[in-house]
Amino acid sequence: MEVRAVAKFQRVSPRKARLVTQLIQGRKATDAIAILEHLPKGSAVMIGRVVRSAVANAENNFNLTLEDLVVKRALADEGPRMKRVWMRGRGRRDTKLHRTAHITVVVEDRRGK
16 A cells, blocks of 8 residues: 655755655665654755655554555655846846755555565
């Protein structure tokens, strides 16, 4: 049984978030949470919240236990970009792009396998 959780419009670059999601993919949920708690990356906090949300969805909606869950997929897709003006010298201006990410975590029950 697959259970998922999604966090949209997170203020982190998808490229930086993918570095963290690749670490936890295929691991047990308990190991993934432990890795994310001790990882010195800013996106690890956001992804940890999504993993805990997926585990809570599995426990409350499908009566699964944390010990039986495995992170099947962890994705960091690109969200909309916020464009802001950045004033430069001599009356010029540049555009700053603030990237966002949609983070999706799918956990699966490996008890029967």
